[in-house]
Amino acid sequence: MGYKVGLDVSGGDKGISEILKGAILASSDKSIDAEIVLIGHKNNIDIELAKLKKSNEFTIIDAPEIIDMGESPVAAVRRKRKSSIVLGINALKDGAIDAFVSCGNTGAVVSASTLTLRTIPGVERPGIAVPIPTRKGITILMDGGANIMPKPLHFFQYGVMSAIYSEIVFNKNNVEIGLLNIGEEESKGSDSVKKIYKLFSESTLNFIGNVEPKGLFSGECDCIVCDGFAGNIALKVAEGAVEIVGRFIKDLVKKNPIAILGVFLLSGTIKKLRRKVDYAEYGGAPLLGVNGIVIIGHGRSNAVAVKNAVKTAVKELSHDINGEIERKINAICQDSRIREILT
Amino acid sequence: MGYKVGLDVSGGDKGISEILKGAILASSDKSIDAEIVLIGHKNNIDIELAKLKKSNEFTIIDAPEIIDMGESPVAAVRRKRKSSIVLGINALKDGAIDAFVSCGNTGAVVSASTLTLRTIPGVERPGIAVPIPTRKGITILMDGGANIMPKPLHFFQYGVMSAIYSEIVFNKNNVEIGLLNIGEEESKGSDSVKKIYKLFSESTLNFIGNVEPKGLFSGECDCIVCDGFAGNIALKVAEGAVEIVGRFIKDLVKKNPIAILGVFLLSGTIKKLRRKVDYAEYGGAPLLGVNGIVIIGHGRSNAVAVKNAVKTAVKELSHDINGEIERKINAICQDSRIREILT
Numbered sequence: 001m002g003y004k005v006g007l008d009v010s011g012g013d014k015g016i017s018e019i020l021k022g023a024i025l026a027s028s029d030k031s032i033d034a035e036i037v038l039i040g041h042k043n044n045i046d047i048e049l050a051k052l053k054k055s056n057e058f059t060i061i062d063a064p065e066i067i068d069m070g071e072s073p074v075a076a077v078r079r080k081r082k083s084s085i086v087l088g089i090n091a092l093k094d095g096a097i098d099a100f101v102s103c104g105n106t107g108a109v110v111s112a113s114t115l116t117l118r119t120i121p122g123v124e125r126p127g128i129a130v131p132i133p134t135r136k137g138i139t140i141l142m143d144g145g146a147n148i149m150p151k152p153l154h155f156f157q158y159g160v161m162s163a164i165y166s167e168i169v170f171n172k173n174n175v176e177i178g179l180l181n182i183g184e185e186e187s188k189g190s191d192s193v194k195k196i197y198k199l200f201s202e203s204t205l206n207f208i209g210n211v212e213p214k215g216l217f218s219g220e221c222d223c224i225v226c227d228g229f230a231g232n233i234a235l236k237v238a239e240g241a242v243e244i245v246g247r248f249i250k251d252l253v254k255k256n257p258i259a260i261l262g263v264f265l266l267s268g269t270i271k272k273l274r275r276k277v278d279y280a281e282y283g284g285a286p287l288l289g290v291n292g293i294v295i296i297g298h299g300r301s302n303a304v305a306v307k308n309a310v311k312t313a314v315k316e317l318s319h320d321i322n323g324e325i326e327r328k329i330n331a332i333c334q335d336s337r338i339r340e341i342l343t
Numbered sequence: 344m345g346y347k348v349g350l351d352v353s354g355g356d357k358g359i360s361e362i363l364k365g366a367i368l369a370s371s372d373k374s375i376d377a378e379i380v381l382i383g384h385k386n387n388i389d390i391e392l393a394k395l396k397k398s399n400e401f402t403i404i405d406a407p408e409i410i411d412m413g414e415s416p417v418a419a420v421r422r423k424r425k426s427s428i429v430l431g432i433n434a435l436k437d438g439a440i441d442a443f444v445s446c447g448n449t450g451a452v453v454s455a456s457t458l459t460l461r462t463i464p465g466v467e468r469p470g471i472a473v474p475i476p477t478r479k480g481i482t483i484l485m486d487g488g489a490n491i492m493p494k495p496l497h498f499f500q501y502g503v504m505s506a507i508y509s510e511i512v513f514n515k516n517n518v519e520i521g522l523l524n525i526g527e528e529e530s531k532g533s534d535s536v537k538k539i540y541k542l543f544s545e546s547t548l549n550f551i552g553n554v555e556p557k558g559l560f561s562g563e564c565d566c567i568v569c570d571g572f573a574g575n576i577a578l579k580v581a582e583g584a585v586e587i588v589g590r591f592i593k594d595l596v597k598k599n600p601i602a603i604l605g606v607f608l609l610s611g612t613i614k615k616l617r618r619k620v621d622y623a624e625y626g627g628a629p630l631l632g633v634n635g636i637v638i639i640g641h642g643r644s645n646a647v648a649v650k651n652a653v654k655t656a657v658k659e660l661s662h663d664i665n666g667e668i669e670r671k672i673n674a675i676c677q678d679s680r681i682r683e684i685l686t
Contacts, residue, residue, distance in 0.1 A: 107526065134587065135587065135590060135591070135594075145525060148525070149533070180576070182488055182491070182571075182572060182575040182576060182579070183450065190492070212579060213575075213576050213579035213580045213583055214579055214580075214582070214583035214586075216580060216583060217583045217584060217586070217587035218583070218587075228525075229525060229573060230572065230573055230576050232525040232556075233523070233525060233556045233573050233576055233577055233580075234576055234577070234580045236525070236555060236556035236557055237556045237557075237559060237576075237577045237580045237581050237584070238580050238581070238583075238584035239557070239584075240556055240557035240559060240560045240561075240581075241560060241580070241581035241582075241584045241585050242584050242585065242588050243557075243560070244477065244478065244560035244561075244620075245585050245588070245616070245620060247478060248478070248616050248619055248620065249612065249616060251478075252612045252615050252616060252619075253609075253612055256611070256612065258608050258611075259608060259609050259611065259612045261605075261608055262604075262605045262606065262607070262608030262609035262612070263605065263609065264605070265601050265602060265604050265605030265608065266596075266602050266605035266606065266609070268599070268601075268602065269592065269595045269596055269599065269602045269605070272595050273588070273591050273592060273595060276591055276595075277587075277588060277591065
């Protein structure tokens with residue numbers, strides 16, 4: 001048995017049973033070389049595992065407290081020292097586990113990770129790298145919401161880190177990096193944007209310049225960097241827009257028997273589409289830059305999503321992504337041209 | 344004949360002929376009390392009007408220069424003094440027309456308007472108020488991209504202006520205003536956000552607090568204020584997300600005869616859906632806060648969208664929206680509690 005991956009059982013909207021099913025899927029998948037360590041309320045886990053006829057098959061770290069999805073992250077992390085998120089991150093720091101996967105409160109995972117694990121030497125601030133399905137494959141958006149007021153160096157390091165993630169987890173080469181912007185003109189706007197531009201342009205990275213929001217889905221580059229506020233808005237708006245269109249369709253179809261038949265004939269296509277646009281399929285979003293492997297799953301993750309997040313964690317571990325980030329960030333940031341721009 | 348509405352014939356992705364068809368629709372619509380003044384390349388307009396058998400039916404302001412969609416707004420407005428956008432805004436300032444409608448380069452319309460018309464007395468910065476279709480009706484997002492680094496007072500005034508627009512154009516009462524944010528926690532973040540909060544909370548406006556990006560489509564409030572960067576990203580991401588899902592469906596359906604039949608049976612529903620989510624239907628987005636009535640249409644506006652934008656302009660004129668904005672902004676900003684927060 002290879003790596004120990006800690007799984008936050010208290011996180012996620014679908015409840016403990018769904019997460020446990022994911023743990024079972026992951027541990028029975030031969031392509032995943034990992035032992036799953038369950039982190040959550042031990043009594044509840046035992047009851048659910050018994051129902052699933054998997055009693056005593058997992059190591060459990062008892063974490064009786066729960067940080068809810070709506071809770072204020074920093075306060076919750078400070079107060080709930082026995083929550084699955086805090087104990088999971090502590091276990092990661094202590095080496096009891098090699099990676100931590102949570103579908104719980106994103107802000108709390110970011111806070112606990114940043115406070116406890118600190119960053120990889122050379123990395124200034126962590127960020128969430130979110131895989132987005134496009135017509136041409138996966139595009140990574142970073143930051144998805146960890147850092148709402150990043151400095152130019154943070155943007156630059158997000159480019160470096162998301163490119164490494166793209167290479168390791170999605171097997172890409174010569175990764176193209178773009179900067180999310182609302183048009184060509186704006187790039188000339190603030191001093192901060194000018195500096196970000198210059199950092200990327202002068203570096204050895206494959207920087208393609210500004211990318212308009214539509215580029216998120218067209219797949220025109222492999223990685224798109226942005227601040228966590230814009231990134232989070234983009235992700236949630238995309239979800240919301242697709243959802244509302246689905247609801248509009250449902251509202252319209254309800255009144256029309258021919259349309260109902262149409263939807264019935266399309267049900268196979270809709271299933272395939274769901275799989276294509278569902279980020280459950282893409283293995284969660286790593287919090288890159290912290291000194292440890294942390295994967296954040298979508299709150300609505302199902303068992304398959306949990307399994308895929310564990311798979312991503314193992315891929316990152318086996319390729320030593322954090323060692324690679326440390327080497328590359330330090331090599332690139334030592335470059336005299338880059339240092340000159342930053343001073 | 345009531346108002347004179349200037350129409351930029353050179354703007355829009357669909358070309359001059361589509362815009363002219365919109366002009367014809369608007370002038371033949373008895374509910375629109377306006378004379379349309381065409382602003383664009385006179386020779387081209389004459390040729391197209393002849394094709395449409397409407398020669399000599401419109402007043403034309405000859406504007407031989409064209410500002411392209413991709414051009415840098417500020418530079419283009421400075422250089423192309425004979426463009427439809429510059430001459431249209433000049434005509435508005437001089438009183439030759441009462442309102443200006445353009446589906447052209449948004450940045451150029453904003454720049455020309457701001458430079459030439461200046462703001463309504465008391466208004467600090469203009470912003471674009473974009474109507475968004477939700478399940479419960481129209482929600483206004485402001486700012487859609489005019490002001491990428493607004494100050495707290497700008498946010499506050501966007502709230503006031505979008506509420507007035509909501510009342511006048513969409514016949515709403517007791518308009519609810521929300522602040523676009525990525526979660527509860529962030530509201531406690533920066534001093535700027537704290538100040539925005541306080542301004543709204545202490546005012547007589549009906550402020551409901553933070554609204555998550557999904558609230559854009561759920562219709563949980565009537566107006567959502569945000570900075571122009573986030574607003575523009577949100578709008579373009581929403582469009583892009585819906586488009587990509589449409590393309591995914593096309594890709595999947597192509598290979599499947601049953602699915603093709605399903606889509607065929609749904610074609611009526613899809614048409615209705617298009618009409619529901621197409622902002623062509625909602626009359627363009629006014630640039631609120633400048634001293635004149637300026638309506639920005641989507642680049643892809645068709646004839647109906649052009650007609651609806653003209654209709655919005657007339658509605659704003661007949662209700663004296665700018666007089667109302669001036670009165671209300673000055674009354675609200677004179678309030679001692681508001682002044683105290685701002686000092």
